[in-house]
Amino acid sequence: MQFIVIIFTITFVIADYNCPGGKLTDQERSIILCHHNKLRSDLIHGKLRNSDNISMPNGKNMLKLTWSCDLESSAQSWSDHCILGSSEMYTRYGRGENVLALWVISGVEYYEESAVSEAAKVWKAQLRHYYKNNPKNRFISTHDQEKASFFIQMAWGKTHEIGCGVSKCGYDRALVVACHYRPAGNIVGDLIYELGEPCKADKDCTTRKCAVKSGLCIK
Template sequence: MRPFIHLVVVIGLCFAELSHAPPSGAMADAPMRTYPTPPDGAVSGHVSDGPSEHGHEKRAVDPMEQAAVNDRAMDGERDFDAIGHLSRNKRQAYCNGRYSQTDRDAILKFHNDMRSKIARGQYLVRGQAKPSAVNMRKLYYSCDLENSAQNVANRCVFAHSDRHGKNTGENIYRFRTPVRVAPNPLPIEGTGLDACKAWEVEFEQFGWPGLLFSEYSLQIGIGHSTQMAWWKTSKIGCGVAQCFDGTRQIILAVCHYRDTGNWFNEDIYKAGPTCSECGDGYRCETSTGLCIN
């Protein structure tokens, strides 16, 4: 039995601790599988400008420059497609984060299952199917991104990281025990999947008003979900740390994404026939409706 926890989510530079009761029907002895409703106002207060492909200005949600990893670091990657199978081998020989391969597989599968449902027009939000996607890319697991996420988690600081650049997105999840309980560190097994579920459920809780990402998307509290669903993102890596704040045991889980999502005034994905516009270097994986390379 896992100890009772308070769930906390981070978006942009603002964060809020959640200590609401579990939703109706949640099991009291499995609190890590429950997802309390985030409060209003958990939004980003910092954006950065960058050149648009169309010659206009576009702004990405930039929590202290999005904890970026320079593209050149990709030369040292080792990427996994699913269930640990290597898809691309480069110089780096291993992931050095704390998640097990089982946790990595669960995180990757959850994201790709969600993206596949979106791509095929089977993703339901409040009972309504979202339109299918012409260009939703399949995610691959990146050791490079895991290592950068692990470095952020190791700080045991509940805030977005301050690494510079704009090519890496970041989702953060924290939960902790009540005051002065659970003297032993909380287990990390399964916390990556817990984090994914907590981020993804924002769509159901707050709605998905449209495919155009805007400041309103942040205001209603769906920024974690939109990063998970961003069409151009193709890599993910996650880290986790067991922390202690002097009175409580804490788990801090961090996922990094490349390319970053949540660009203002851009579509989360393009609606149309499934997998019909994957673009140069990509082809359709018909079994999932996702674009692969």
């Protein structure tokens, strides 16, 4: 896969995540969170379309993702293995996982910031490429849904924590991006996210609070 430098078009706030020993910068953490939460907000507002060119259904009780330093640590540990694929499920202890390898053209400078942004965009693109219309909005272990599994994990309504790692691999010719999620999504038969309307007030969320601008609920 060729790698290009990404120009960011999403506005985000850089927070202090206080992850001792983490390899990512706070800016990279903010970029990952912003991409994920924007996708989740756009989904429940019906702004995204699937591979059948049908709008995804509006949703409710979609949780806003927050950063987890221990998930960052476990994701970094996996990306450091430089294996171009997912870890065994039994090693994840209930964590979800998305992985992407980005190959670098010789002589082209690359940045971890661009890698984490590109990974989120590639996983989101599975919606348009592979995800068939699914009015019941449940995860079914079909071939097409399996090919969209990274998008589905990004969209899983009950997931509320994320942490990611990036590693240089193959004589610095590749970047491996791994993200871990808690709780894990992609449970066969379960709702990807609840159908309904995005929150406009705290009373609309089954959790503590509504982030009114995004329509996401804060756990």
